[in-house]
Amino acid sequence: MENDQGDLMEQEEHEGSDKPPSSLKAPLRSTRLNIQRSNVCSRAYFVVIMVFFHVYILNVIGLLLYVHYNNGPGDLVSGDGVSSASVGESKSPLPHPAPAAGDLTLHEEEDYTQSFSLPRIEGIRVGHVQQVSLVPDRTHEMRTISLKPLLFEIPGFLSEEEGRVVVQLAQLKGLMESQTEAPSQGQVESNQPLLSFSTEEVFSLLDLNQDGLLQKQEIVSHSRSRDGTWLNPDNLRQILTGLEICPTGMLTLEDFRRVYDVSQRPGQQRSGKLLSQFKQRNKHTWLYQGSGSHHVLQTLRTRLISLTRLPSTLVELSEPLQVIRYDHGDFSNAHHDSSPSHSETTCAHTRLAGNTSALAEVSCRYLTMLFYLSSVEEGGETTFPVADNRTYEEQALKQVGVDLTDTRETCGRGNVRIKPTAGTALLWYNHLSDGRGWMGELDEYSLHGDCPVRRGVKWIANSWVNVDPDHQQQARYQRLVAQRHRAKSGMEEHYQPLSHSDLHQDL
Template sequence: MAAAAAAAGPEGPPLPGPPGGRPRPVCSRPYFLVLMVFAHLYVLNVLGLLLFVHLSAGDNGGSPAAPLIAPVPPPPPPPARALPRLEGIKVGHTQRVELVPGRAHAVRTLSLKPLLFEIPDFLTEEECKLIIHLAQLKGLQKSQILPTDDYEEAMEMIEISQMDIFNLLDHNQDGQLQLKEVLTHTRLGNGRWMTPENIREMYTAVKADPDGNGVLSLEEFKQLNIRDFHKYMGSQKVKTSDSVRNSQHTWLYQGEGAHQVMRSIRQRVMRLTRLPPEIVEHSEPLQVVRYDQGGHYHAHMDSGPVFPETACSHTKLVANESAPFETSCRYVTVLFYLNNVTGGGETVFPIADNRTYEEMSLIQNDVDLRDTRKNCDKGNLRVKPQQGTAVFWYNYLSDGEGWVGELDDFALHGGCLVTQGTKWIANNWINVDPNRRRQQRFQQEMERYGGTGAGSPGEWTVDKAYGGAHVEL
């Protein structure tokens, strides 16, 4: 007991402390309270300063005190979205895509060059019949491929010498023009499909080949008047069997307010291609085509290369740029078979999955692989029409940065001769300008117009730009 009292010392009992005799922590409760008071005072001071700056800027917008905080420039317009592409993997590969809720469709790779897919049962039998019925109600007209007046005027305005024309045609630069060199670059003429036989007839008519060997030397070419060729072509009556294309077609609107089946097809195309809705919605309407017995479409490209002298048909509507030529910039083709064809009518891809592409190799020993009336059986790939089946392919390569690159030469295709019965197809083309800036501006203008209240945006879409006549590539 005495020991305990001695330990307490003269100052009395020890102050209470933490259990176990541990030292008192520095951050005691009183210390914490004092710290929080100072922290709150600091925050209040900062808030007060910010409020003062805000009020100063608002009351004296035109005074030197206003720019205490630099104005933030408006954000730039959002860039055009990257364009997704389906992976082909390998020929025969099948992937599943949900085109309608609760149902996965098989998408089978038919070729890698071009990137081409087949989708059975894309359309039902009833939908196919409805599309044919709507096309018949609207009325079909003869499909023609003829140079327009604007095209002729543009050709006259271009300054090109006879020597330049010769060098353009002389593919192998040997100083002579073989028949196949002329044929390769003379695809349209006056809507007549050019063959070695009618090229020789033309040479004879305009006295272009004095020695009759079917080859034009540079000297012989210099003696020619190019206008004589145009006059000769214009004087020739084109038989149906000799035309580039023998079919009838019409266009069906797919925009807002269209038949629910038309809208549904467009939605399925969006899911299949995975392309942005704003691009698909402002693309061409549905083209419906009828080929009777004897009908055909020689091999061609759905789109054309875009050079500085050309503009895309769809973006030219809003672009402040002038170009003497225009082309249909069709990034994707989706083709639907609307009936089973009794005989012929396949879609042929003459050079699909070739190791290389050489334009001059399309014509060998007077055999033109582009001629779908005579040489469809020589093409690398033929797709037989099957009601409800869709095939789709890319007409352009990727530029490696998520946008449209160069034209894919392997996308050359045509409609084989219908030997028996009738063939009905429909085409959905998705338009994208290889010039990303022009495409972005086009989409912005379409959205702006739709937001002005001046009318339904659907009334100004590309759907409305396709009237009775339409010149195709």
């Protein structure tokens, strides 16, 4: 009976699965098992391959992100395309303030070409007061005066004793006359050069090879006048514009006569017009702030670095401290401390690495820090005629009977006027940010001047931070300075301190 039941179950199994007779049962079971093992191995192998593939992709993405964030747009790039950060020992996007002495010593040479950005202080709103720490055990209040330009006032930035020392050092050095009289009433101001040449004579002087045609090289070669008595940058820009539209790329006498006459007409020069009409009357001198200078001068520079958080190398390689004395009636008309950038110009402070074909050298000053060294009984205010205006139009500065750039006549019309108070400092940015951490366009609202002194004597000091709008140019300049400093140190080790005669032989 048990055999019958077993046969019955075997028969049902064969019928349900359509299997062949029992004589082939064992081999079929073995074959089925092998197929299942093959399926399992294939699935595991596929899973392993996919895991390794995803890990590989994640590693590639991580590597790309690492390279991107460590080679951002804020890095300075040298002229040969290699990041200048590799020249230095380390890379720091926000450099720390310099030591108290602020010296440029040999061990800091590698930092000259270090990559950096240009941080800016936030103004928040007009009237906003923020606490800043500049000296130990004391905080200063910094108040926002305007947002266009970004202008701050810091009372008590320097002590009365420090101001007196700077004045005494300036007097000991000796002050030079800085007088450019504005034309008296009825006198016609002329933009013509002091030497009067006809158009044909100018053409002949420019035509070096005397072939009757002017090439660009010939025009540029005569553009090195510093006092504007020859072809100024605006004249040259107009002439070069006319040359570029000529199909031959050269100017005949007739072509030159047309573009040259246009360049000499009053009212055709917009860019730099206010700078060319800058008038002032005062006395000034320059005080070096580096190694070997008076500790008060070095202290002022260190505080500027601490306040602005700018790279110390930028401040140390900028212009010396300018000290100015305004006597009764002295003034300076409204002007910009810096200049707009053009392809035809190069920054004066980076002339070592500058473009030799540039038409002129201009001042490139990222920011201005003004120190009031004395108080004034009456007059002498620092005025910003168009600060926080809704719009800026150069033509609106000069209307019928009103010239906002003439501080002697219209000083009271300035939007912002700051009375000189001993120890107070002003800080403003002459340029906007380019949105990538570097210096952008000139802030036209930074137009400012000094009202005439009515009673008393006004002493101020200007500290400018020079920056080239071309960050690669700035990097090349700093690398050249480092190389010169290294060579000089090797040749003049026995001199203490190092000679600075190539910059300024100052106190």
